[in-house]
Amino acid sequence: MSTDTAMVDNRKASLPPIEMGEVMSGSDMLLRCLLLEGVEYVFGYPGGAVLPIYDSLYSSHLKHILTRHEQGAIHAADGYARATGKPGVVIATSGPGATNLVTGIATAHMDSVPLVCITGNVAQHLIGTDAFQEANITGITLPITKHNYFVRNVEDLPRIVKEAFHIATTGRPGPVLIDIPKDVNNAKAPFYYPETVKLRTYNPTVKPNSLQVERMVKAIAEAKKPVILSGGGIVAAGAEKELLEFAEKTNIPVIPTFMGLAGFPGGHRLCPGMPGMHGSYAANQALLNTDLLINMGARFDDRITMGRTKEFAPNAKIIHIDIDPAEIGKNINAYIPIVGDVKNVLLAALPKVGRADSDAWVAQIQAWSAEHPYSYKPSPEGRLKxxxxxxxxxxxxxxxxxxxxxxxxxxxxxxxxxxxxxxxxxxxxxxxxxxxxxxxxxxxxxxxxxxxxxxxxxxxxxxxxxxxxxxxxxxxxxxxxxxxxxxxxxxxxxxxxxxxxxxxxxxxxxxxxxxxxxxxxxxxxxxxxxxxxxxxxxxxxxxxxxxxxxxxxxxVEPEENVYPMVAAGNTLDQMVLGDEK
The missing domain is CATH 3.40.50.970 (Thiamin diphosphate (ThDP)-binding fold, Pyr/PP domains)
Structure with a gap:
C-alpha cells in the first residue's frame, strides 16, 4: 500500500459513521463524498448559491481555506495538486464566482493538472431566466475542462463526484467541473456512494503495446546520437525514478522541457538543460543533431519547435510516448508511436534495453554546455542582476x-x-x-x-x-x-x-x-x-x-534581457546568445 493510499484509508476510518442509505441533503452528500475521496483541503469563496454547502462545511471534517479571490482559490488548489499529484478541490458560487475560476481552469487544462471544481448555480426553475448571478458555467468551460457536469437530481450527486475524481486523476489528468443548482444542494435523498467507476466511453490506455516497446529498444541499439525529451508527463506519472534509471542504463542525454524540469535532476551529467526559445545552447544543438529523439510525455509545443516543425530535429527518427493518443502525430509525426502511461512504458523497457553507443555523443553535448553555459555580465554600476x-x-x-x-x-x-x-x-x-x-x-x-x-x-x-x-x-x-x-x-x-x-x-x-x-x-x-x-x-x-x-x-537591473533567445518564427539554430561573461 502506498503512503497516499494509506492516508486516504486513515481519513476514511476517522469519518463519522453513517449507514449507506441514510437520508441527507445534497450539500451533506457532496462533503461526505469529498471526505471519502481523501480530500483534506478545499479552497474557496462563499456566495449565495453555495450557502447550503458552506452551512454543511460548518460542522465538517474538511479544512477550508478562505482565499480573498476565486482566482487565488483555484491557483492554490492547482499548486496543491502539482505539489502532491492528488486532485485539488475548489468551491465557488454562481455567476461571477464561477467565471472567476475560468483562467485557473484553463491553466490546469493546458498543463494537465487534476482539479475538481465545484460551482453553485441558481435553482433549476430559474435557469434560463437571467436570474441574479446566473451563468452557464458548464457551457463556458466546455473547451477547457476534461469533462464537466450539470447536476439535475440529488440522487445522481454521489455518482457524479466519484466519476469526477476518477476522470480528473486517470489517463491524462485534467480539471473536471461539477455545477450544482441550489435546489439540488437543498434536496434530500438516501446516500449511496459507488465503490467503482465504469464509464463505457472512457478507458485510457495505460499499458503500452509490447511490440512498440521492442521497436524502441531496437532503435536505441542502432542510434549513435539519441536524446530523451522529457515532459510534464514524467511528473504526472510519477516516473522520475524510472527515467533516471533508464537514462543512466542507456547513457542517453535527457532534455527536460519547461514542464518537465523537476522530472530529471538538473545537475546530472546527462542533463544539458531545457530546450526551446530560452533554452540552453547545448540542449538546442542536441535537438538539431540527434538521430533518435525519444519524446516522453511532452507535447512538441511551439516554444520548443518554434512552430517550424519541418526543421525541428531534422535528422532524427521520432519516438513519441504519451498517454493521450491525440498528442501523438498532432504536431510532429512519430516513427514509433507508443500510447500508454510513461511510467509503464519505462518499466516495460528497462529489462530489455542496453547501453547505447553514445559516449562520443554525450561528450559532444557536454562540450557544448561548457562552451556556452547560461551566463550574464555583472552590473558595472553594482546593481543586482x-x-x-x-x-x-x-x-x-x-x-x-x-x-x-x-x-x-x-x-x-x-x-x-x-x-x-x-x-x-x-x-x-x-x-x-x-x-x-x-x-x-x-x-x-x-x-x-x-x-x-x-x-x-x-x-x-x-x-x-x-x-x-x-x-x-x-x-x-x-x-x-x-x-x-x-x-x-x-x-x-x-x-x-x-x-x-x-x-x-x-x-x-x-x-x-x-x-x-x-x-x-x-x-x-x-x-x-x-x-x-x-x-x-x-x-x-x-x-x-x-x-x-x-x-x-x-x-534588479530594469533593462536586463533573458538570453539565450530564439525569436518567434526562427529555428533553433538561430539562437541569440546575448551578453556573455
Whole structure:
C-alpha cells in the first residue's frame, strides 16, 4: 500500500459513521463524498448559491481555506495538486464566482493538472431566466475542462463526484467541473456512494503495446546520437525514478522541457538543460543533431519547435510516448508511436534495453554546455542582476525547495539558474502562461507540504494580480518565502518591444506601484528589500533564518534581457546568445 493510499484509508476510518442509505441533503452528500475521496483541503469563496454547502462545511471534517479571490482559490488548489499529484478541490458560487475560476481552469487544462471544481448555480426553475448571478458555467468551460457536469437530481450527486475524481486523476489528468443548482444542494435523498467507476466511453490506455516497446529498444541499439525529451508527463506519472534509471542504463542525454524540469535532476551529467526559445545552447544543438529523439510525455509545443516543425530535429527518427493518443502525430509525426502511461512504458523497457553507443555523443553535448553555459555580465554600476538573485536562492537551498513562479522573465531565469532535483519541486504555469499564478500556487504547495521550504518567485507585475492572498499567508502563518523580482516594468513585454519594436516601449512602466515591504507589513508579514548583490545575500539569509512568512523584494537591473533567445518564427539554430561573461 502506498503512503497516499494509506492516508486516504486513515481519513476514511476517522469519518463519522453513517449507514449507506441514510437520508441527507445534497450539500451533506457532496462533503461526505469529498471526505471519502481523501480530500483534506478545499479552497474557496462563499456566495449565495453555495450557502447550503458552506452551512454543511460548518460542522465538517474538511479544512477550508478562505482565499480573498476565486482566482487565488483555484491557483492554490492547482499548486496543491502539482505539489502532491492528488486532485485539488475548489468551491465557488454562481455567476461571477464561477467565471472567476475560468483562467485557473484553463491553466490546469493546458498543463494537465487534476482539479475538481465545484460551482453553485441558481435553482433549476430559474435557469434560463437571467436570474441574479446566473451563468452557464458548464457551457463556458466546455473547451477547457476534461469533462464537466450539470447536476439535475440529488440522487445522481454521489455518482457524479466519484466519476469526477476518477476522470480528473486517470489517463491524462485534467480539471473536471461539477455545477450544482441550489435546489439540488437543498434536496434530500438516501446516500449511496459507488465503490467503482465504469464509464463505457472512457478507458485510457495505460499499458503500452509490447511490440512498440521492442521497436524502441531496437532503435536505441542502432542510434549513435539519441536524446530523451522529457515532459510534464514524467511528473504526472510519477516516473522520475524510472527515467533516471533508464537514462543512466542507456547513457542517453535527457532534455527536460519547461514542464518537465523537476522530472530529471538538473545537475546530472546527462542533463544539458531545457530546450526551446530560452533554452540552453547545448540542449538546442542536441535537438538539431540527434538521430533518435525519444519524446516522453511532452507535447512538441511551439516554444520548443518554434512552430517550424519541418526543421525541428531534422535528422532524427521520432519516438513519441504519451498517454493521450491525440498528442501523438498532432504536431510532429512519430516513427514509433507508443500510447500508454510513461511510467509503464519505462518499466516495460528497462529489462530489455542496453547501453547505447553514445559516449562520443554525450561528450559532444557536454562540450557544448561548457562552451556556452547560461551566463550574464555583472552590473558595472553594482546593481543586482536578477540571475544572481536566483543563484543566491539556489545556493542557500542546494535545490531542496519547492519553487513556484509567476510568468515572465523571472520565470525563465528560475528555469535556467535553479537546478531542480526533487520530485514535484517546480510549479509554474507553462501552457497558458498565467500571470498571477505563482503566489497563490505557493499557498497550495505549502499547505500540502508544511515542513518543506516553499519559495514563491514573482515579478512586480504578476504579484500585483493576486497580492491580496497575503491575507491567507498571514492568517495561517505559512512560512513561504515570497520573492518579488522588481524591475519596475513588464519585463518580458519590454524585452520584445526592445528587440522587435525598435524600443517603442508601450504601456510597460510599473515604476509607480505599491511599496511591497510596507504592504507586507500591513498584513503583519516581515518585509525585506535589496538592490545590490551584497544586500541580497544578507537579507536572503535573514529571510531563510526567519520562522514564518517573509516577503523579499529584489530591486534588479530594469533593462536586463533573458538570453539565450530564439525569436518567434526562427529555428533553433538561430539562437541569440546575448551578453556573455
Amino acid at each position: 536578477p540571475q544572481r538573485a536566483i543563484e543566491i536562492m539556489y545556493e542557500s537551498t542546494g535545490g531542496d525547495a519547492i519553487v513556484t513562479t509567476d510568468v515572465g522573465q523571472h520565470q525563465m531565469w528560475v528555469a535556467q539558474y535553479f537546478k531542480f532535483s526533487n520530485q514535484r519541486s517546480f510549479i509554474s504555469s507553462g501552457g497558458l502562461g498565467t500571470m498571477g499564478f505563482g503566489f497563490p500556487a505557493a499557498i497550495g504547495a505549502q499547505m500540502a507540504h508544511p515542513d518543506k521550504t516553499v519559495i514563491s518567485v514573482s515579478g512586480d507585475g504578476g504579484f500585483q494580480m493576486n497580492q491580496q492572498e497575503l491575507a491567507v499567508v498571514a492568517n495561517h502563518n505559512l512560512p513561504i518565502k515570497i520573492v518579488i523580482i522588481n524591475n519596475q516594468c513588464l519585463g518580458m513585454v519590454r524585452q520584445w518591444q526592445e528587440l522587435f519594436y525598435e524600443h517603442r516601449y508601450s504601456q510597460i512602466d510599473l515604476s509607480v506601484s505599491v511599496d511591497f515591504v510596507k504592504l507586507a507589513d500591513a498584513y503583519g508579514i516581515k518585509g525585506l528589500r535589496a538592490s545590490t548583490e551584497e544586500e541580497a545575500e544578507r537579507i536572503w539569509q535573514e529571510a531563510m533564518n526567519t520562522n514564518g512568512p517573509v516577503l523579499v523584494e529584489f530591486v
